[in-house]
Amino acid sequence: MTDPVKLLLVKNLRVTPCRKKVLEIFARKNRALSHVEIENEINNEFDRVTLYRTLGTFTQTGVLHKVPNDTGAAKFALCKENCDEHIHRDEHVHFKCIKCHTIKCINSVDVPEISLPKGYQIHSAGLIIEGVCPLCNK
Template identity: 35%
Template structure:
């Protein structure tokens, strides 16, 4: 886990044992995870400590929070463009109705939204719902038999 330390240091996060464990877990995920997912996957962690670690990661531009409409906030590792000064990875998120996973689509940026005069946007998020590529492939495989 030694190679994970520079990632935290670069974001000016003190690499505690707990944070390294959380980072290690997040880097292995292909889709966004909720606090509950993390709590279940990481033994010997309590929700409060976990939440604090995630909050620190969020504040330092290492993870971003995703509201996918499921009512539970999910978290995923940010693109390198995010810094302690702010999040710059305005990409689309994709919620799969079949496997119920939420994916970051960093190649697909959120188009610029023109607001009427007098309105000042503070955050923008865009969630596309549908069937992810993995589920779609499975469908095709089943259909082919």
């Protein structure tokens, strides 16, 4: 990820302390994070509503994408640089570690093309692979 301030300016977003902090957290953690995990990282520096709005804005403008998971709680991850407010290009593999439960984007692996029967229309596709991450594999 580039500098958080540069990323916000490229996306035509106002630079605010909350937006900058959230991007710094994603850069440092380098994995998908839930609202609660981000909230824990900011230590009540910003209220929940501000954080919720920040995540919503980032999702709408192609800064973050929602990561599919089986818990029901949304997780977010940084988008590729070519995502924007019109289309998310985040159809890549997500890897969930069964030991530490982290979810990481594997941008180098695309979701295979899926051919559905006539009458079905795909709006998005995602793939979660579960296994053991390199850190837990040591």
